[in-house]
Structures are given as C-alpha cells and as structure tokens.
Amino acid sequence: MSGNGGPQYRIAVDSLPLEAQCRYWKAQVERQPLEARRDYLLQLNLEEAQKRRIARECGVARKDKPLQQLPCTEEEFKAKEQWFMRLPGSQQQESNRRSRLMVSLENRLRAAGERSRTDCIKQWAAENSLALSTVYEWRKRIANLEPTHWRVALVPDYGRQGRPALEVPADIWQGILNEWANTSKPALKPIYRRAKKVAAERGLKLPSYETIKRRLDALPRLQKIWLREGEAALEAALPSMRRDYSTLALHDEWNADGRVADVHCRWPDGTVGRPVLLAFMEQRSRVIVGWAIGKTESAHLVRQALSNALYRARAVPQRLYLDNGRAFASKEITGQQATRNRFKLSEGDVMGLATLLGAQVTWATPYNGKAKPIESFWNTIAREVDKRREFVGAYCGNAPHNRPEDHDVSRAVPIEAYERMVGEVIEAYHQRGHRGDSMHGRSPRAVYDELAENAVARQPTEAQLKCCLLAAEQVHLTREHEVVVMGNRYGCDELTALGSRGPYTARYDPDDATQPVQLFDGERFLRAVPLIAKTGFADREAAQQHARAKNAQKRAVREQARAQLDMDKAFSWDTRESTGNEISVLPRVGVPKLLKPAKDYRAPSKGAVATSGGMSLEEFRAARDRGQELSEQRLQEHEPRRAAGGM
Known part of the structure; x- marks a missing residue:
C-alpha cells in the first residue's frame, strides 16, 4: 500500500509469532513517556487483580499472571538512591556487579536477533556461572525500570532467606532496651540471657542474640550516645560552632581562664602545692597579654593577671570573656555587673575592676572546654612546661590514674623556676606559627604587630592602673x-x-x-x-604621744566649738528683757538717716570765727566731725541688732 515515501508493507501484529509480538509491545511501551507507561502498566495490574478476584469468587482454577512492576518516578528514585548510599560498601559493590551483568545480558539479547531468547539466556548464565533461576529473578526485579535504576533494584537481600521474622514481644523488648540504655554501659549478653529466660517462662521464643544486637545497633547514633553515655557525650558529639576571627579588631575582646599545674612547687615560705596559672589572651591575635601564678585561684590572682595585661598592652578591651569561676565572679573583679549567681544589682556594691575599666563582661558556658579560645593554649603549657625533664619527680600527672611512679612531693621544684619556664614558653609561643582561623600560619606576635599599626584602643589612665594594684572591699x-x-x-x-557611716569602697594593698x-x-x-598602728603595753613614749595627739584634737574641737558659739552670739539679737519676757520687735526701716544736733552747748574755742548761727567756722567743722564719728560709732554698735530685725 502507498504511504509517505512510497509503497509500504503493513503486517498485522496478530499474524506475528508470539515472541515477536512481545518484543513489539515492549518496544511500544518503552517509547512512551514515563507517566503513560505507569498508567498502562497500572491498568494491566488492575485487570489482572480483577480477574484473580473473579476466579477466586467463582471457584475457577486459573493460572495467575505476574503483576507488572511500575517504573519509578523521580521523587521515588531520589529516595531510593539516598537509601542505597547508606548501605554498607559490600552491598553496594554487589549491586553494581549485578547491574553490569544485566546490562551485558540485555546487549546479548539485542544482538541475538531471531535466535531463541531462552537459549541465549541459558548460554549467558552458563558463561557467568549463574543459576537460571537467579537470572530470571534479577530480570524480574528490573522489569520496566530505567537502566540507571537497576543497581537500586538489584541490592542483595542477605536477610531471612524467605523465613518469617520472629517478633519480639513489646514488653520484653522494652525491658531489654531499659536495661541496655544505661550510662553504666552494661553488656548485652547477660541482658539477653535474662530476657530469654523470661520469654521461656511465658512459652515464647526470642530471636537470636545477633538479631537483638543488630536491632540495637540500628538505633540512631545520637540516640545511642545519649542513652549510654549521657548529656555531656551528646554535647561533644554534636558539631561545634566556629567563629570568624577576622571580624574582630585588636583589643575588641580578651578571654581569661585559669589552670592548675601538674607540677608540685615550693614557695619561699615552705608551702608545697600545685600552682595556678591564670592568663588573659587577646582573642584576635592569640597573644597572651598578661598572666600571673599563685597558690589558689582567687580574685587577688585575677587582679594581678589583669594588671599585668593592662601594663603590658597599654590598652583596655571592649569586652572580657571570662570563666564562670568564683574568682572571676567576685565583686572585686565584676562588681555592679550581673553574673549567673548575682541577679540583683545594688548601687552600694563595690565597683569591680572590670566595671571601673568600662569593659563589658561576658560569661563562658560552664563546663564547656570549647567555649574559650584560651583552652587550647593550656595544652601547650602541659606539653612544654609541666613535662620538662627539669620537673621529673615533681610532675604528678593530670589525674590520679596518670600519676608517674617516680612522683614524690619532696622533689617539688622552686616556684621561681616554674615561673621562669612559663615565661620562656609563652615567649616561644608568641613567635611560633599558628594554624587558627584568620592567622594564615603567622605567629601571634606578627599578627599583633600588624594590627597594632592601625588599631584604635582605649588607653588606661594612671588612676585606673593604680586601682588595678589595689584590692577593693x-x-x-x-x-x-x-x-x-x-x-x-x-x-x-x-x-x-x-555625714554617713557607709557603705564606702576601700581600696588597699x-x-x-x-x-x-x-x-x-x-x-x-x-x-x-x-x-x-598598735602599740605595746610598756611603751610609755607611744602612750604619751597618743595622749598628746588626743588632747590636741580635743583642744582643737573645743576651740572650734567656742568660736562657733561666739560667732552665733555676735550675729544674734537678745530679744528678751531682764525679766525674761520677750520684747516685741518691729521691722527695720529701709534707709537709716543720720541724726544732727540742733545746738552745740560747748564753749566756743578761742580765735574761732563767728557764724550767723553764733558758731565760728572752726567750731562748726569740729562739731561736724564729732557728729560723723558719733554716728559711725552708733551704726557699728547697732548693726547686729538691725541684722536681727530690730531698730
């Protein structure tokens, strides 16, 4: 018949051999889109299921056809691929091997042409030493799937080999889990024996020990850590936070911590003990800006280390990242700032040294070694100071079970030698390359010097430096x-x-x-x-000196009091008569006027020139002067009374 491109031959599918018809319809199905193929195969499965149901209801014997496997969608394949990647390596390798074998078989079948597919499969199975049933089982698994999905479908099943799984009663499984989930980490074997005994008494059979162990091993790792090791182990297993040190400027933040040395030392007073090293680290450059060594971790030792840091760095940090110990949280260091044990602030509290410097205090997480960058520095001290050959015998280890056999407290080293060694190691640490964040392999001192050129930092005043040397109470x-x-x-x-007896802040050495x-x-x-100062009982000179000073003070107080009374009396007006009755006092006039006598009854002086009023000029001038003097005298006498409101 004619068609596009000329004459064509069209053959009815039903006239072809059965094997050719199957290949044709399979090719047609493979050419269809994924959704269309799924719908077609799903329809075939529904029809087969319906035929099975009808035959079962009618009681008719029928040979059931196998249900068709549906191809995977992209979402299903992604989920199965993730499951495949979590399988053990041995299972993945075996699955990949099977997938390669199936690809070679399909290539052999395509190249076979008109040859019988059954004969081709038998020959191929013999060449690869595979049972024919195994080959057909694998082909059944990958039917209607894309070649890229074959390795997921061909994962080996090493499980029960067709046997039914033994179920563990819920109460017995819960009992096993409760005994096993204990921080004392009990062994599973005795727990399994006890559970097996309980199951036997109830007429039940438990799976094997290996099965129970596999089920426990299948629990999520973090859950097993929390159940068997506790909260701290779970915290350590979780990923820690990483900080970007490049965001810090020089002297933005200092962090501080203390460490008990693993060496016994002797102080000049004969005391023997393990010294405490307390240090402040500049967080950006990792430079140890200040440190101090003492017998115990105390506020006095913190103040010494901070004072040393301020004197050496000549800078005040913006923030202090401190340990949660009582020494750092004392009022002498962090007074008038909140702590985890100080919730209410009082204005009368001692102003701590950090508050006086204007540094904001941040507290590290308790019992968290990753919270402070200085924690890694203690490993340097432990390796390069405590384990020196010079300290053999005095070294006691970091725990009782790590104490060396040659340890002897009597071989304690002088504290001066330990301090000198710590100073040398710190200086060497400053010159050594650092692998930390934003250090780029450079030494802490090199980073510090580079940043110090353009750094802007607050300078401590002389008064602040002086206060650092004084304790506060x-x-x-x-x-x-x-x-x-x-x-x-x-x-x-x-x-x-x-005026008040306190509270006050006393700063002392x-x-x-x-x-x-x-x-x-x-x-x-x-x-x-x-x-x-105190004096002795037989010190007469000291007693006399104290008495003289005391009498002089009392005399000065009496004189000051009398002077005050005289001043008050001079500026006061006695408003009582001799009888004791109070005198009524009128208000004072605004402007007083000088009084002038109407007539001078004194005899005129000789040689005086007479005036029109019967007085010579000299007599008039003398009278005028006397009147002025008298007026001034009266004003001086009456001024206190006028000040009191009298006339």
Missing part, C-alpha cells in the same frame, strides 16, 4: 569613725566629718598593710586614710 565606718580592713584600723580626723587605704564613695575619691 565594701566597708562601713565604726562608731569611732575608723575603717577596718584585714583586721587593721585606719583613721583620720576628716572621717568624723562624713593586700601585700602591704602599712600603706594608706584609698576611700571611695562610689566613683568619688574621698581621701587616703592612714594606718593606726
């Missing part, structure tokens, strides 16, 4: 208006003039009690209060 004046600090009395005459105490009212400096 909130005090109240005693009844004698004295200050008591560390059991010593400090006082002076000016303290008696203070804890290493030298003879120095005066600096007394503050909040931020306002009041004065330096000297020490009142």
Whole structure:
C-alpha cells in the first residue's frame, strides 16, 4: 500500500509469532513517556487483580499472571538512591556487579536477533556461572525500570532467606532496651540471657542474640550516645560552632581562664602545692597579654593577671570573656555587673575592676572546654612546661590514674623556676606559627604587630592602673569613725566629718598593710586614710604621744566649738528683757538717716570765727566731725541688732 515515501508493507501484529509480538509491545511501551507507561502498566495490574478476584469468587482454577512492576518516578528514585548510599560498601559493590551483568545480558539479547531468547539466556548464565533461576529473578526485579535504576533494584537481600521474622514481644523488648540504655554501659549478653529466660517462662521464643544486637545497633547514633553515655557525650558529639576571627579588631575582646599545674612547687615560705596559672589572651591575635601564678585561684590572682595585661598592652578591651569561676565572679573583679549567681544589682556594691575599666563582661558556658579560645593554649603549657625533664619527680600527672611512679612531693621544684619556664614558653609561643582561623600560619606576635599599626584602643589612665594594684572591699565606718580592713584600723580626723557611716569602697594593698587605704564613695575619691598602728603595753613614749595627739584634737574641737558659739552670739539679737519676757520687735526701716544736733552747748574755742548761727567756722567743722564719728560709732554698735530685725 502507498504511504509517505512510497509503497509500504503493513503486517498485522496478530499474524506475528508470539515472541515477536512481545518484543513489539515492549518496544511500544518503552517509547512512551514515563507517566503513560505507569498508567498502562497500572491498568494491566488492575485487570489482572480483577480477574484473580473473579476466579477466586467463582471457584475457577486459573493460572495467575505476574503483576507488572511500575517504573519509578523521580521523587521515588531520589529516595531510593539516598537509601542505597547508606548501605554498607559490600552491598553496594554487589549491586553494581549485578547491574553490569544485566546490562551485558540485555546487549546479548539485542544482538541475538531471531535466535531463541531462552537459549541465549541459558548460554549467558552458563558463561557467568549463574543459576537460571537467579537470572530470571534479577530480570524480574528490573522489569520496566530505567537502566540507571537497576543497581537500586538489584541490592542483595542477605536477610531471612524467605523465613518469617520472629517478633519480639513489646514488653520484653522494652525491658531489654531499659536495661541496655544505661550510662553504666552494661553488656548485652547477660541482658539477653535474662530476657530469654523470661520469654521461656511465658512459652515464647526470642530471636537470636545477633538479631537483638543488630536491632540495637540500628538505633540512631545520637540516640545511642545519649542513652549510654549521657548529656555531656551528646554535647561533644554534636558539631561545634566556629567563629570568624577576622571580624574582630585588636583589643575588641580578651578571654581569661585559669589552670592548675601538674607540677608540685615550693614557695619561699615552705608551702608545697600545685600552682595556678591564670592568663588573659587577646582573642584576635592569640597573644597572651598578661598572666600571673599563685597558690589558689582567687580574685587577688585575677587582679594581678589583669594588671599585668593592662601594663603590658597599654590598652583596655571592649569586652572580657571570662570563666564562670568564683574568682572571676567576685565583686572585686565584676562588681555592679550581673553574673549567673548575682541577679540583683545594688548601687552600694563595690565597683569591680572590670566595671571601673568600662569593659563589658561576658560569661563562658560552664563546663564547656570549647567555649574559650584560651583552652587550647593550656595544652601547650602541659606539653612544654609541666613535662620538662627539669620537673621529673615533681610532675604528678593530670589525674590520679596518670600519676608517674617516680612522683614524690619532696622533689617539688622552686616556684621561681616554674615561673621562669612559663615565661620562656609563652615567649616561644608568641613567635611560633599558628594554624587558627584568620592567622594564615603567622605567629601571634606578627599578627599583633600588624594590627597594632592601625588599631584604635582605649588607653588606661594612671588612676585606673593604680586601682588595678589595689584590692577593693565594701566597708562601713565604726562608731569611732575608723575603717577596718584585714583586721587593721585606719583613721583620720576628716572621717568624723562624713555625714554617713557607709557603705564606702576601700581600696588597699593586700601585700602591704602599712600603706594608706584609698576611700571611695562610689566613683568619688574621698581621701587616703592612714594606718593606726598598735602599740605595746610598756611603751610609755607611744602612750604619751597618743595622749598628746588626743588632747590636741580635743583642744582643737573645743576651740572650734567656742568660736562657733561666739560667732552665733555676735550675729544674734537678745530679744528678751531682764525679766525674761520677750520684747516685741518691729521691722527695720529701709534707709537709716543720720541724726544732727540742733545746738552745740560747748564753749566756743578761742580765735574761732563767728557764724550767723553764733558758731565760728572752726567750731562748726569740729562739731561736724564729732557728729560723723558719733554716728559711725552708733551704726557699728547697732548693726547686729538691725541684722536681727530690730531698730
């Protein structure tokens, strides 16, 4: 018949052999879009299911046709691919091998042409040492699937090999899980034996020990960590936060922490113990700006380290990232700033050193070694200082079970030697390359020097540096208006003039009690209060000197009081008569007028020139002068009374 391109031959499909018809319809199905193929195969499955149901209801024997496998959608394939990637490597390798074999079989069938497909499959199975049933099972799995989906469909199933799975009763499984999920990490074997005994008493059969173990192993990893190891292990297993150090400027933030040394040292007073090293690190450059060593971690040691940092860096940080220890959280360091144990702030509290410097305090997360960058620096100290050959015998290890056999407290090293070694290691650390974020392999000192050229930082004042050397304590004046600090009395005459007995802030040198105490009212400096030294019972000179000073003070007080009384009496008006009755006083006139006598009754002087009023010029002038003097005298006498409102 004619058609496009000339004469054509058209053959009815039904006239072809059955095998040719199957190949034709399969090719037609493969050419269709995915959704169309799914719909077509789904329709075939529905028809087959309906025929099975009708035959079952009618009681007719019928040979069921296998249901067609539906091709995967993109969403289904992505989900199966993710499942495939989580399989063990051995299963993935076996699946890939099977997929390659199926590709070679399909290529062999296409090249076979008119040859029988069954004979071709048998020959291929023999060449690859595969059972014919295995080949047909694999072909059944990949039917209607894309070649890219074959490896997911051909995953080996090493499971029950067709046997039904044994179910574990819910209560027995819960009992196994409750015993196994314990931070003491009990072994599974005795738990399984007890559970098996309970199941036998109830006439039940448990799966094998390996099956129970596989089910427990299949639990999510983080859940197993929390159940068997606890909260801290779960926290360590989670990914930690990483900070970008390039966003920091020089002296934006300092972080501080303390560490107990693993070496026994001897102090000059004979005390033997493990010293505490406390250090402040500049966070951007990782430079140790200040450090101090003491017997215990205390506010005094923190103040020494911070004072050393301020003197060396000559800069005040914007923020301080501190450990949560009591030494850092003391009022002497962080007074008038909130802590995890100080919720209510009072205006009368001691102003801490950090508050005085204007540095904002941030507290690190408790019991979290990753919270402070300085934590990694302690590993350097542990490796390069504590384990030096010079400290063999004095080294005690970081835990009792790590204590070396040759450890002996009597071999403690001088504290001066330990301090010298710490200083040398810190200087070497500053010159060594650093692998931290934004360091680019450069040393902390090189980064610090580079950033210091253009850095803008607050400079500490001399008063602030001086306060760093002094401890602070909130005090109240005693009844004698004295200050008591560390059991010593400090006082002076000016303290008696203070209107209130406190509270005040006393800043003092804890290493030298003879120095005066600096007394503050909040931020306002009041004065330096000297020490009142104690004297012996037989010291007559000291007693006489104290008595003279006391009498002089009493004499000065009496004289000041009398002068005050005389001044008050001079500027007051006695408004009572001799009888004690109060005199009624009228208000004072605005402008007083001088009185002039109407007639002078004195004899005229000789040689005086007479005037028209019977007085010579000289007599008139003399009278005028006397009148002025008399008026001035009366004004001076009556001025206090006028000030009191009298006439």
